[in-house]
Amino acid sequence: xxxxxxxxxxxxxxxxxxxxxxxxxxxxxxxxxxxxxxxxxxxxxxxxxxxxxxxxxxxxxxxxxxxxxxxxxxxxxxxxxxxxxxxxxxxxxxxxxxxxxxxxxxxxxxxxxxxxxxxxxxxxxxxxxxxxxxxxxxxxxxxxxxxxxxxxxxxxxxxxxxxxxxxxxxxxxxxxxxxxxxxxxxxxxxxxxxxxxxxxxxxxxxxxxxxxxxxxxxxxxxxxxxxxxxxxxxxxxxxxxxxxxxxxxxxxxxxxxxxxxxxxxxxxxxxxxx
Amino acid sequence: xxxxxxxxxxxxxxxxxxxxxxxxxxxxxxxxxxxxxxxxxxxxxxxxxxxxxxxxxxxxxxxxxxxxxxxxxxxxxxxxxxxxxxxxxxxxxxxxxxxxxxxxxxxxxxxxxxxxxxxxxxxxxxxxxxxxxxxxxxxxxxxxxxxxxxxxxxxxxxxxxxxxxxxxxxxxxxxxxxxxxxxxxxxxxxxxxxxxxxxxxxxxxxxxxxxxxxxxxxxxxxxxxxxxxxxxxxxxxxxxxxxxxxxxxxxxxxxxxxxxxxxxxxxxxxxxxxxxxxxxxxxxxxxxxxxxxxxxxxxxxxxxxxxxxxx
Numbered sequence: 001x002x003x004x005x006x007x008x009x010x011x012x013x014x015x016x017x018x019x020x021x022x023x024x025x026x027x028x029x030x031x032x033x034x035x036x037x038x039x040x041x042x043x044x045x046x047x048x049x050x051x052x053x054x055x056x057x058x059x060x061x062x063x064x065x066x067x068x069x070x071x072x073x074x075x076x077x078x079x080x081x082x083x084x085x086x087x088x089x090x091x092x093x094x095x096x097x098x099x100x101x102x103x104x105x106x107x108x109x110x111x112x113x114x115x116x117x118x119x120x121x122x123x124x125x126x127x128x129x130x131x132x133x134x135x136x137x138x139x140x141x142x143x144x145x146x147x148x149x150x151x152x153x154x155x156x157x158x159x160x161x162x163x164x165x166x167x168x169x170x171x172x173x174x175x176x177x178x179x180x181x182x183x184x185x186x187x188x189x190x191x192x193x194x195x196x197x198x199x200x201x202x203x204x205x206x207x208x209x210x211x212x213x214x215x216x217x218x219x220x221x222x223x224x225x226x227x228x229x230x231x232x233x234x235x236x237x238x239x240x241x242x243x244x245x246x247x248x249x250x251x252x253x254x255x256x257x258x259x260x261x262x263x264x265x266x267x268x269x270x271x272x273x274x
Numbered sequence: 275x276x277x278x279x280x281x282x283x284x285x286x287x288x289x290x291x292x293x294x295x296x297x298x299x300x301x302x303x304x305x306x307x308x309x310x311x312x313x314x315x316x317x318x319x320x321x322x323x324x325x326x327x328x329x330x331x332x333x334x335x336x337x338x339x340x341x342x343x344x345x346x347x348x349x350x351x352x353x354x355x356x357x358x359x360x361x362x363x364x365x366x367x368x369x370x371x372x373x374x375x376x377x378x379x380x381x382x383x384x385x386x387x388x389x390x391x392x393x394x395x396x397x398x399x400x401x402x403x404x405x406x407x408x409x410x411x412x413x414x415x416x417x418x419x420x421x422x423x424x425x426x427x428x429x430x431x432x433x434x435x436x437x438x439x440x441x442x443x444x445x446x447x448x449x450x451x452x453x454x455x456x457x458x459x460x461x462x463x464x465x466x467x468x469x470x471x472x473x474x475x476x477x478x479x480x481x482x483x484x485x486x487x488x489x490x491x492x493x494x495x496x497x498x499x500x501x502x503x504x505x506x507x508x509x510x511x512x513x514x515x516x517x518x519x520x521x522x523x524x525x526x527x528x529x530x531x532x533x534x535x536x537x538x539x540x541x542x543x544x545x546x547x548x549x550x551x552x553x554x555x556x557x558x559x560x561x562x563x564x565x566x567x568x569x570x571x572x573x574x575x576x577x578x579x580x581x582x583x584x585x
Contacts (some may be wrong), residue, residue: 007386008387010386011383011387011388012387012395014386015383015399016470018383018403018464018465019398019402019403021358021464022402022403022405022464023402023405023462024421024427025414025417026405026417027419027462028426029416029417029560030421042425042430043425044430045430084313085311086312086313087313088308088309088311088312089308089311089313092304092305092309092312094307096304096305097305104313107321108316109493111316111320111572113518113570113571114320114324114567114570115543115544115566115567115570116522116524116565117542117543117547117563118324118327118522118563118564118567119319119324119563120546120563121327121330121546121556121560121563122322122323122324122327122560123319123323125337126319126322126323126326141318144319144463145316145317145318145320146320147314148312148315148320149316149320151312160388166539174309177308181308183452193495200293202408205410205412206409206410206412207545208412208524208525208528210408211545212528213551224411224412224413224525225412227412227416228412228528228529231416234287238420238423241416242333245413245417248410248413249413251497252409252410253405253408253409256401256404256408256501258399260401260404261402263404264401264469265506267404267407268466268469271512271515
């Protein structure tokens with residue numbers, strides 16, 4: 001009994017230590033963000049006169065309103081279509097093809113480990129040939145394609161677990177595959193679709209490589225891409241940089257806190273399957 | 275999306291009497307209509323560019339002028355040039371930080387707390403440990419650049435415990451820059467690995483541990499013979515995710531060090547970007563990209579093989 005309570009104590013201690021390590025960078029940024037403008041703050045030191053106005057200034061300098069709008073447009077362009085197309089593809093691969101077409105699935109799976117850097121150079125020339133360079137479509141279209149391996153893999157795994165009787169029952173009721181898909185399969189797949197939506201939202205919002213390479217104007221980028229430009233411009237003004245960074249990471253953190261159960265589930269399953 | 279598919283009457287009861295060949299052709303057509311959009315998007319923005327990468331890798335091309343066939347020269351350069359070899363080596367050194375620290379610490383925490391992650395405490399833990407997964411890597415890079423800065427928290431802490439001689443600009447130091455970048459990446463992945471392993475350990479049958487204790491097993495034996503084998507799959511997942519993240523790293527290095535000082539923290543992802551868009555050596559960049567892709571596949575294959583085995 002004694003040793004097990006000692007164990008519990010050690011375990012709690014370890015966890016608390018991990019949490020402190022996780023939170024320290026955020027706190028350090030916050031303390032720097034509140035330091036007087038243009039000063040050189042210390043690592044972690046609550047300023048005597050916290051300058052909350054730094055956040056307002058960073059909001060203005062970073063044109064946060066435009067950034068939020070731009071990121072939202074990109075997310076709206078990428079996520080709904082990717083989820084729909086991946087769901088259809090996953091259903092097709094799980095329920096409509098025989099083992100003869102396993103290779104098609106393997107072609108998709110091959111893309112799971114592909115680093116984005118492996119295709120970024122040709123993507124640049126491809127997007128340029130389409131005349132889309134420096135537009136949001138330069139981020140939206142390639143991302144839809146790049147998400148297909150994971151999306152299709154994810155949805156196929158879900159549909160494989162749906163009992164075959166279900167679609168047979170729908171077939172006997174005279175449903176076409178298309179109506180069966182919409183009225184029977186999609187409603188049942190809601191948890192899987194929800195997780196996929198959350199993951200794709202996060203990956204799009206935080207996408208950095210594509211905006212940096214394909215879009216010059218920070219106002220047409222994702223939040224993360226714009227943050228890179230912001231650092232390039234204001235890297236020496238530590239209070240402003242920290243305030244701007246905190247602002248830019250706020251939207252995902254707020255969403256995460258609201259939907260945290262779904263986020264945690266999605267991230268964990270996403271890792272397991274990915 | 276092609277709503278027209280709904281007009282394809284498929285497998286209605288009376289059609290069960292259709293000849294088998296027509297029925298299967300119809301099923302095949304439906305399958306194609308369902309899979310085609312996903313496949314087309316994948317082909318246009320992954321498969322075609324990948325083939326182009328392969329094609330470019332045999333060229334000498336500045337991205338503008340005439341391209342000339344260059345044979346295997348680019349690949350020979352990638353595999354013999356000391357700078358490029360060091361850059362590839364950097365990526366593998368980062369694997370140590372990306373993988374070993376999060377998985378090691380995660381295992382330690384998981385076996386210590388073993389299923390005590392319920393209630394409000396567990397909820398708070400989950401929320402906080404997942405934060406680094408939710409923010410952009412760029413933000414993590416900026417936060418830690420500040421932590422490692424000359425007036426940052428790390429140096430402040432060192433001074434306060436009397437280690438002033440250790441104070442330095444970590445990310446600008448030829449020896450310490452790469453480990454510092456490694457620490458950033460470990461921080462990002464630590465929470466995810468810990469939570470995966472903690473969740474995994476709750477699935478191990480508790481009676482195994484009781485039986486082991488009755489047999490007089492030491493904690494180390496419990497860990498070696500129950501926890502490790504029981505977590506085989508979760509460990510495999512953690513290693514796979516972190517190794518891919520390490521070899522394909524870009525965001526954090528780009529933000530925190532730009533690959534410097536010198537090329538001490540340059541990773542293949544960053545070098546591809548630089549070769550292709552700053553030095554205009556598209557052929558060499560593509561060869562490096564193909565090599566990187568193959569390296570990722572080669573590193574992941576044994577992990578997958580080990581962890582799938584016996585399951």
